[in-house]
Amino acid sequence: MVLYRKYRPKTFKEIIGQENIVQILENEIKTEQISHAYLFTGPRGLGKTTLSRLVAKSVNCLNRKKEEAEPCNQCEHCQELDKGHFLDFIELDAASQTGVDNVRENIIRYSQFPPTRGKYKIFVIDECHMLSGSAFNALLKTLEEPPAYVIFILATTEIHKLPETIISRCQRFDFNKVPLDKIAQRLGRIAQAEKVKISPQVLKTIALHSEGCVRDAESLLNQVFSLNGQEITAKEASLIIPPSQNKEIIKFLELILDQDASEAINIVNKLMEEGFNLEHFTTDLIEFLRKVLLVKVKAVDNYLYWQIDEEMQKKIKALGKNISLKKLIFIIEEFVKTKVQFNYSEIPQLPLELAILKICDQKN
DSSP states (O other): OOHHHHTOOOSGGGOOSOHHHHHHHHHHHHTTOOOSEEEEESSTTSSHHHHHHHHHHHHHOSSOOTTOOOOOSOSHHHHHHHHTOOTTEEEEETTTOOSHHHHIIIIITGGGSOOSSSSOEEEEEETGGGSOHHHHHHHHHHHHSOOTTEEEEEEESOGGGSOHHHHTTSEEEEOOOOOHHHHHHHHHHHHHHTTOEEOHHHHHHHHHHHTTOHHHHHHHHHHHHTTOSSEEOHHHHTTTSOOOOHHHHHHHHHHHHTTOHHHHHHHHHHHHHTTOOHHHHHHHHHHHHHHHHHHHTTOOOHHHHHTSOHHHHHHHHHHHHTSOHHHHHHHHHHHHHHHHHTTTOSSTTHHHHHHHHHHHHSOO
8 A cells, every 4th residue: 555545634633734724623523513515726736635534434433522623533424434435425526527517416316315424425526626607506505504414525726616605605714735854754753664774964865856846745655655665875875866956957057157058058958968858957947046035135034944954054045145125036037938938948058058158148
């Protein structure tokens, strides 16, 4: 079983990075003031589906005590839900069931029948923004006044595509990307449970590449584990995790600031010859320039510094001192435009070469 499924949180306290949401849901369950409809929104891999299952498990747990929210994970209902066999937990993928007929048949009609096993019947509609307009209209009345034993949980990564009439009838929770240190700590616990020795630096690198997405981090850790059963070194992990290009990026930027277009173009062509993906290089370059920008305008936080070591902090500060804010913004804008042009250029390095010439020709 893949790691993100094997170690899917089974209690509320195992959820990381969404403490405020967990606290509110726990309080509602403890006080029996459960909403009839919830809306979970945010980027992928942050725990929307996991939290939906935890809510369903908690409200239907046979052994949960009064004024407590955690499910026991031992009773028949909890175990059935973990295995995906609980009849009163209905999970629908709106991406494949967008039509009004599916909503009428699988939700509206089925919600009229009381639960067969538990106290509540839970409907989870994943990627609900994919439902058609007529499907939303059909769902509206049931969502507004469902039977007392029904709870709706709508999950989406694109909240802007939902009608306001749907949003207004739900209790909304916005999921945020998880801080990198919390992801690294979770990966460390998984590695310990799997009895795999792995360096903290590798865990940190995996967390960085996940960009705040827990599921992506666990999937990448799963790939790293496949390299060696007992111990993973940074060298071995680099076979799967793309190596940092910060040194090349710093050298590249120093040449641009010195207006040495010829050498900067030579770096681009050398990367091309060595098999580097220039689009990925440009993405890393933009991210690095963003760090320089944030440091320059003093808009930094602990998580920004957590991503870079002391030597890199000094390099970033030095680059920031040697460039005006106006020129820095201009450079970032040019490379953002360049990234889009990769899709249309028959010569892969040409967009970068043109950007270099334009930037070097620009006065401070």
